[in-house]
Amino acid sequence: MSGQHMSAEIAEQPAVFASIVDRQAQIAEVAAKLAERRPRFALLAARGSSDHAALYAKYLVEVLLELPAGLASASTTTLYGAKPDLSDVLFLTVSQSGGSPDLIETTEAARARGALTVAVTNNPSSGLNSVAELSIDIGAGVENAVAATKTYTATLLSLYLLIDSVRGGQGQAAAPLAALAAEALSTTESAVDDAVARYRYVERMVTTGRGYSSASAAEGALKLAETSYLAARAYSGADLLHGPVAAIDADTGVVAVTSAGKGGEAMRDVVNTVRQRGADVLAVGSAAADMPASSRIVLPPCAEEVAPILEILPLQRLALGLSLARGGDPDNPRGLSKVTRTR
Incomplete structure (x- = not known):
């Protein structure tokens, strides 16, 4: 049956989260070695969905560690x-x-040039x-669907x-995520079905978010594409x-990721402006109920x-x-396979 792997792997995520949180001490051992080395800034290298996880990590590094961070361009090493x-x-x-040749080559080169890899x-x-x-x-287990679901969120949680x-x-902020994920999957099913019906025939969509949620917007667009x-x-x-925004009109579906916090609050004017352009706006997140959107998928609150x-999770669905x-x-x-090899 079409979609059975992706559907099953979306449903596995609460259990995956619980397993990762249980292994927090192992991740902390690696973190202690990072803290000892006191890096002056961070570079993150990734492709595809992992690139969006790296974008999330960039925000974490800049906000929580107050270190400058950037996304590395593998081709500067592999091609130039x-x-x-x-x-x-x-x-x-x-x-x-862990199999893309450009990421392997770039990491090896970075280590040779003094980086903590x-x-x-x-x-x-x-x-x-x-x-x-x-x-x-990240311990997500085998992922059979080509589209990353549980491996993406497991990567986010591990990075956090x-x-x-x-x-x-x-x-501490991660401790309730398994239960919150189960709640999110069980309480949003009807709203997701409604969104499928709204957007079934649309050909053009825009996803948008701010702050940490920029990663969700990027990954949501990739999943739709x-x-x-x-x-x-x-x-x-x-x-x-x-x-x-000039290209947005009544024929554009817009997904606005709006969770409680500074990033979500900064999205209020964005949603307002896009709605005035005539677009059908779906607000997704713990702040969605308060947004001037056409429809909403409201998620349980958590730390921003x-x-x-x-x-x-609802964007995967x-x-x-x-x-x-x-x-x-x-x-x-x-045209896609599970492992994409680039250089």
Whole structure:
């Protein structure tokens, strides 16, 4: 049956979260080594869904650790042969498979240039783990669907626990996530079905969020594009108002990720402006009930820095539902494979 793997793997996420939280002490051991080295800034390398996890980690590093952070461009090493001095730099590589040649080569090169390299993967025997100095196994289990669901959220949670531990935290904000995820999946099913019916025939969608939720907007757009073949674009709420909003009209479906906190509050004017353009706006998140949207998927409240771990759940289900409604097979999107090898 089409979509059975993706559906099952979405449903597994509360149990995956509980397992990761139980392994917080193991992640804290890696974090202690990072804290000892006192990096002066962080670089994050990733592709695909993992790139969105890296974007989330960038916010965590900048806000929770107050260190500058940036997203590394693998091609500067693999194609152009650049050799920057990376002494005292944390180089964090995020890859579900740990098998992409460009990420392996970039991580190996970063270590040779003085960086403290850390691999975050779902494959502890991967080539990436073999070249990184330290590694974290996200422990999501085998993922059969091509579209990443449980591996994505497991990566987010592992990154949160790592970075929180570096600052001396105990992962308190993560403790309730398994229960909150189960609640989110059980209470939003009807709202997701309604959203599938609203957007079944739309061809153009925009996803948007601010702060931590920028990662959710990016991952939501990718899920819609790769499973339903929609022309889906993600923008920061701020960037959306700086130009792309001009392309939004009544034929555009807009998903606004709006969880309680500074990022969600900054989205209020964005949602208002987009609604005035005539777009159908779906607000998703713990602050969705208070947004001037066309429809809403309301999630249980949690600490803002872990909200992306919950926000993506209904967006995964929306992508699944739209793919099936449009006659697709979200387990096997056309032209895609589980491991993409780039250089």
